[in-house]
Amino acid sequence: MSDRHVSYRGGMDFAMSAKALDYHQRLTDFMVEHVVPAEAEYHRYREDAGPKDHTVPPIVEDLKKLAKERGLWNLFLPSESGLSNLEYAPLAELTGWSMEIAPEVVNCAAPDTGNMETLHLFANDEQRKQWLEPLLNGDIRSAFAMTEPAVASSDARNIETTMLRDGSDYVINGRKWWITGAADPRCKLLIVMGRTNPDAASHQQQSMILVPVDTPGVDIQRSLPVFGWQDQHGHCEIVFDNVRVPVENLLHEEGSGFAIAQARLGPGRIHHCMRALGAAERALTLMVDRVQKRVAFGKPLAEQGVVREAIAKSRNEIDQARLLCHKAAWTIDQQGNKAAHVLVSQIKAVAPQVACDVIDRAIQVHGGAGVSDDFPLARLYAWHRAMRLFDGPDEVHMRTIARAEIGREKSPLAAAVTGA
Structure with missing residues (x-):
């Protein structure tokens, strides 16, 4: 839609x-x-x-x-x-x-x-x-274990982790990675997505199960860095080796993994986009402050035409993205996640890219300081560049947008100008 x-x-x-x-x-x-x-x-x-x-x-x-x-x-x-x-x-x-x-x-x-x-x-x-x-x-933290290293997890049908019923237990086997939060000592719960019925229809094979982190067989092997930075909460690779949890830990019902994932990711994606706009605003603030204080070729950077263009582009892009983000949020409120799913894909494709572009311009005007730890810009860029991959890479969201655009019914005016 x-x-x-x-x-x-x-x-x-x-x-x-x-x-x-x-x-x-x-x-x-x-x-x-x-x-x-x-x-x-x-x-x-x-x-x-x-x-x-x-x-x-x-x-x-x-x-x-x-x-x-x-x-x-x-x-x-x-x-x-x-x-x-x-x-x-x-x-x-x-x-x-x-x-x-x-x-x-x-x-x-x-x-x-x-x-x-x-x-x-x-x-x-x-x-x-x-x-x-x-x-x-706020007493504990948790993680969501869906992405896997061996398959393209942008298509969740590829997920290979098995969660097979054995009497009063489910037995979980598989390998996950980029499991944000799992390295934090306060993380007590993993929500794990895996295959409970390989013979069911493609969108009914997956389920979600609640797995306490200290369950035998849960092996947190490492925390992956992002552009060399280690997140405090960690982005972990986890092996599940014959992990047994009681059937009571099943979330909702067998085969509902895809439905739960969509309900979870809709608001989550837009929340990331909202925060990305704040990061972009901070980068723009730092850029404006820097160019008023630095002099090159006999005048402040703020008087250089190329710098002014970078500032103007950044303001335009942030404000445009914010309107799209608010439109998606308004639509979720008014008509629910399903009605807003294309708008959510739009802002998920737009906001991280805008944040990356604005932060990149801020880095450029800061020169060497911009890629150092003296300013937050390098960390901001690393996170928001990664954001173009998690919760669905840009290409998946662009595919959703294009498919909706191609498939939608022509308005009377569109039909008139195309001769349809």
């Missing part, structure tokens, strides 16, 4: 509600007063600990307590915050300004957000009590 088939009766209104404005002001104050000043301490701790140490810097737990006290907690989940996707969008964007700290300290960090959404929608009461409640409280 393309956005032409989505009803816009009454028009789209992207203005922040009074409730969203209140949250926005309080979150802005929290970012300015506490989060941004904590970045130096966070990075000092990480540097002293070394890349193989994935314990959380204590400042993060301190900030989580402050965020809870200020009511800035679980903003992403409508059932908890009362905020719509559209109302949450500018709040998520604020957290993107400090992507390594802010999302977690308000309990709105991936992959936990997607896992909490999944458990909220599909878990039974016992599973919610065991796993969802401590995640909502």
Whole structure:
């Protein structure tokens, strides 16, 4: 379904509600007063600990307590915050300004957000009590194990991990990688996607199972770096060797893995895009500040025409992407994930690319400093370049967009100009 088939009766209104404005002001104050000043301490701790140490810097737990006290907690989940996707969008964007700290300290960090959404929608009461409640409280963290090294996981039908019923257990065998969050000592739960019935129809072969990290046979082999950086939470390669979990750990029902994945990835993808806009805004801010302070060829960089063009392009691209992001969020609110799925693909293809382009321009005007650790730009670029791969690579989303465009019914005007 393309956005032409989505009803816009009454028009789209992207203005922040009074409730969203209140949250926005309080979150802005929290970012300015506490989060941004904590970045130096966070990075000092990480540097002293070394890349193989994935314990959380204590400042993060301190900030989580402050965020809870200020009511800035679980903003992403409508059932908890009362905020719509559209109302949450500018709040998520604020957290993107400090992507390594802010999302977690308000309990709105991936992959936990997607896992909490999944458990909220599909878990039974016992599973919610065991796993969802401590995640909502910020007491534990979790990971989502879907991607595999041996197959192109952009087509989930390729997933080879088996989860076969054996009496009162499922036995899991397979290898996963890029499992974000699994190296963090606070990670207690893996939501694992695998094949429970190889003989079923292609979209009914997969299921999801809840696997405690400490289950025998779960072997976290390594954390993969991104452009040389080790994430505090880790991006792990995990082997499942005859891992036994009780059938009660099945999420929803056998064969529902694809349906659960789509429900999980819709909001998750757009949340990433919201945060990417915040990162792009930070990069643009740093660019504008830098070019006003640096002199080359007898005048400030800000007076160079090519630099001004880079600034103008960046502003245009960020604002265009934001409107598309808000349109997708509005459509999810009004008509659900299915009606918005092409719009979500559009913004998932657009926002990471915009962030990469803006950050790249900021790096360029910073010169050698831009690729160093003296500024956050290199880390920002690494993450957002990776974002063009995770939650579906650009090419998969472009395929979805093109297929919808080719397949949609012509409007009377389109039919008139094409002679159809």
